[in-house]
Amino acid sequence: MMNTRRAGTASYAGVLAITGLAPLVWGSTYAITTEFLPPDRPLFTALMRALPAGLLLLAVTRKLPQAQWIWKAGVLGVLNIGAFFPLLFLAAYRLPGGVAAVLGAAAPLISLGLASIALNDKLTTxxxxxxVIGLFGVALVVLRASAALDxxxxxxxxxxxxxxxxxxxxTKRWGRPEGVTPLAMTGWQLTAGGxxxxxxxxxxxGMPPALDASAIGGYLYLGVIGTALAYALWFRGLAVANATSVAFLGLLSPVSAAIIGWAALGQSLxxxxxxxxxxxxxxxxxxQLATAPRPAAQPTPEPVRTAA
Structure with missing residues (x-):
């Protein structure tokens, strides 16, 4: 029985580890945007990150939403992609990177509140x-004394x-239709948002800017690796793991961005x-420890009574 519990715990941890690859990849978005992409085009960058990747996944999976999932995919596409992407880039353009990252690191706390309402997930100290600890850690990593607020x-x-x-x-509340893969769900949302x-x-x-080879390469990376594959891993994890456990993995993104800035851009740490x-x-x-599901208690077998 103990071996079964350990195997289940290890499997759950493995799902979270794979899901955590998504925010680690998202941490490269800032470096790619500043080094390769046209400046001051947050909406175009968000569009190029979402729509081509979504259409590619639709072509690969050949699965379209049906019935009520047409509007559900639209709502999720707006929340996860269509609204989130431009707001993310707008904050990045108008704020120092550290301030924008700290605001993004508030997402786990917001998720806890929403999960208590939508998923009946108990909110605990x-x-x-x-x-709060994760938010404080991110603040130490990215904030500077000279950071200005807009x-x-x-x-x-x-x-x-x-x-x-x-x-x-x-996404966790609605799940996904039977027979639909995380890759197809990702394609629906990216296309709707795009x-x-x-x-x-x-x-x-206005009209799209002229793109050179480095910009095309940057958009390809963001679309294929940073969006299509990363979001497929994210939604796959959401299908299996606790929603707030997955939300906490988002704290890895600013840490990843700081390490990439040090390793690739020569920034000091x-x-x-x-x-x-x-x-x-x-x-x-x-x-993870606070939000992971507890294994169900196993009933204690009654002793076998023999006839006297």
Missing amino acids: RKVLAG TLGVIAGLLGATSMASGTIM LLLLPLALLVE APLQVLGMGIALGGTLLG
Whole structure:
């Protein structure tokens, strides 16, 4: 019996480890955006990240939503993609990267509140403490004393975190139709979000900019690796794991971004930032321990009575 419980725990941990690859990949978004993509085009960048990847997945899976899943896929596509992507890039353009990352790190705390309402997931002190610890760790990693605040940027960052948290919780609440793979669900949401972004990008930013080879390569990476594959892993994890456990994995993204900035862009890492990484990882781990489902208690077998 004990071996069965251990196997189940190991399997659950394996799902979380694979799901955690998604926010680790998302941590490269800032470096790709600043080094390879056209500046000041948040809507176009969000569109290029979502729609081509969504259409590619639709072509690969050959599965379209039916009946009530047409509007459900649309709602999830708006929350996870269509609203989240432009809010994320708007916050990144208007705020120092550290401030934007801290606002995004509030998503686990928002998820805890939403899960208590939508999923009847009990809100505990331990869960909230894990979220606060993770947020504090991220702040140590990315914040600078000279960081300036922009009202619109702060609002965009908080709305983006709320949109992502809402999409995570509703994805868990609705699940997915029988026979539909996480890859197909990812394609539905990316396409729905991309179709929302298409007219917005044209109306607000005008015609697409000229793209050189590095920009094309950057968009390909963001679309295929950073979006299609990463979101497929994310939604696969949501189908199996606790929604708030998955939400806490989002704290890995700013830590990944800081490490990539140090390794690839020559940015320095101060001792306080390294300490912040450890605290953020500790908050992530505590979040997993606080939100992981408890194995069901096994009934104690009654002793066999023999005839006297």
